[in-house]
């Protein structure tokens with residue numbers, strides 16, 4: 001089939017961020033301020049973020065991966081422990097379990113939502129289980145009542161990987177306040193971005209204090225306090241920490257976006273509904289499931305392309321859409337299908353059939369607040385044209 005050339009002459013980049021002018025100005029101001037490291041902007045961002053989430057403490061770090069790693073360090077996960085998580089996530093969620101010397105234990109997901117299935121998690125709990133990391137996949141909160149109950153009954157920790165779910169609520173409660181610790185991502189494709197960055201959120205003050213030490217090599221004083229006029233530059237190494245701090249450049253960028261989040265979420269909600277209406281009748285395309293007891297963050301718009309009914313295989317569609325100037329994503333190839341997890345932990349195809357099916361059929365279409373309705377209509381038109389023509 002001949003390639004479809006985008007009539008619009010520009011590529012629809014997957015995950016392109018929307019940055020307000022004042023965010024760019026705030027960064028420029030930091031660049032001119034004489035202090036680029038971790039300092040007053042980071043403190044201000046943490047305070048505003050904690051308020052936004054409605055959590056007592058927020059600790060800014062260099063990525064969501066760092067936040068997840070710190071979360072496991074704070075609860076003392078180590079060799080011999082097991083941590084249960086979803087195979088339907090980015091590698092970071094499980095890699096940090098491996099970094100702690102523990103075993104990542106996958107459990108299957110709900111086929112409608114891609115979120116961890118509480119019954120499958122219950123079946124995976126053993127005396128060695130120390131924690132569950134739930135992943136609010138695509139921005140849809142997990143069934144947290146069931147996970148809170150499981151964690152309490154078994155005396156294990158509950159960590160939220162909220163990388164997709166900054167704006168989400170579960171039964172009126174804000175995502176990020178439902179577990180013991182939560183990790184957020186400010187990676188470039190996320191709805192709030194600091195280029196790279198993340199936030200660890202908790203209601204336990206001692207954990208927040210230790211996380212601030214651990215993110216900065218384990219030093220008793222951070223660099224701002226060591227170098228600013230306030231303090232004599234003395235410090236001690238309290239433990240072997242990490243280099244996981246956020247800079248004031250990143251924090252300024254993040255802080256300026258916070259007031260926009262809800263408006264941007266509503267804009268994505270509108271685009272989401274346009275996608276739903278435009279695609280729901282195409283053979284073999286399954287639009288996302290809707291729940292009424294949650295506010296979905298609308299981070300990833302994922303369709304499933306059923307190879308038994310659709311005229312195109314998902315992978316073929318990715319290639320054709322690319323030629324039409326449309327960037328797409330796959331979220332995700334299930335983690336137990338990756339070579340490392342098979343070789344290191346003995347995972348095999350067939351172990352988590354729901355995750356595998358999503359893994360083979362899922363396709364993420366572009367969705368960010370940067371996009372206009374016409375962008376979504378273009379994607380829909382392109383798909384409808386393809387479906388009309390069918391395979392040639």
Ligand SMILES: Cc1ncc(COP(=O)(O)O)c(C=O)c1O
Pocket residue numbers: 063064065066089090092093135161163164184185186187197198
């Ligand atoms: C579900 C999930 N968890 C963790 C991460 C890691 O985030 P970061 O890139 O900020 O470390 C990502 C990144 O995309 C993610 O999607």
